[in-house]
Amino acid sequence: MSVAAIKYDSGVSRWEPNARGRLERAAMDLYVERGFEQTTVAEIASRAGLTERTFFRYFSDKREVLFYGAASLQELLVTTVTDAPAGTSPISAVAGAIEIAGALFQERRDGSRTRQAVIEANAELKERELIKLAALAAAMAEALRGRGVKDPIASLAAEAGIAVLKISFEEWVSLSGDDDLPLRMRAAFADLRAVTAG
Amino acid sequence: MSVAAIKYDSGVSRWEPNARGRLERAAMDLYVERGFEQTTVAEIASRAGLTERTFFRYFSDKREVLFYGAASLQELLVTTVTDAPAGTSPISAVAGAIEIAGALFQERRDGSRTRQAVIEANAELKERELIKLAALAAAMAEALRGRGVKDPIASLAAEAGIAVLKISFEEWVSLSGDDDLPLRMRAAFADLRAVTAG
């Protein structure tokens, strides 16, 4: 039971609130402090005042805790693509979505960077990140199809967008200054056009 | 000890030869028969006449057995990019490499398809595949840099190539006929040019 169940004389409810948030935070802290592999789920749970079993009720596995935000990002991308003005070309719709995502990352600059450092340091986490990116691409492709774009155009546009996101984000993360990510993405789309024209 | 150590009166050596190959085959068979998750490493090893411990001496994990060929594929792509005639554009060098890879898959059409069916059926395997593809992209980008191509051009060209590979391969696999994969890839590169121009 322990910390999470501390009861005050006043009418505090049975459990300390925000179990998921506590787990997320404990995990991030430990992953940063000692690395992903060197952290056990039991340690995370204990730091959050919960048990291992409860951790797995909130997160399907030890990696997922770092990717909890991916769902809302995907939703954002899909909505942006879907809501692009009629007549917008597939690549422009995708580019718009990707640049908005870029702005989001930029708002949480420090968070994005430490998070990325944790991921880069571990192969399992890189795998998980790649499948999340692939899911984003698939979702955007689906959104394009919803706009009447045929395959393979839809898939290609979506994958191109994700490639730009990946590459721009990597560069941006490695920079120490406060480089503008959406701008960098816009430039990358232009570069991509030039590259494919080669 | 068991099957692997059968000794014939003639001077056969201590161990049945080709342990790695036997493990690979046993694993593939079981993954196809019963699925990846439903197969334990102990079963694979036992079918190959070896022990679990030995499996892990040949393959770093249960998934890797399906991706053993990735190293030589990567080598092929890198060599092809590197050896492209001077003056070849980055995207053309990449396209050449990707189409050669496509020809390779086509040679082993049935094998490619059953293998892909196994991978598609399991999320962990998809993750592993994605990281292998990312490694291919990184290697091609590096090869381009070796030709004097600067980033982000090199990375973008490489990622574009992998996107084409992924999408074309997916379509090709889903087709029942004997569609020409390299040709489909060439078309996808053309589509990509049109898409990015949008």
Next chain:
DNA sequence: AAGCGCGATGTCACTCGCTGACATCACAGT
């Protein structure tokens, strides 16, 4: 106000992937 169902959490036992340490033993070279 007593009773009751529910939901969040805990406890326990278990499987399986994976690893380190050490043993075995045919074969090759001396």
Next chain:
DNA sequence: ACTGTGATGTCAGCGAGTGACATCGCGCTT
């Protein structure tokens, strides 16, 4: 014959992840 080596086996153990069942405040019903 002697010995070193490489491929394999044996064993013990950790940690991720899961299923089944127990606990117990809270809030609704009556």
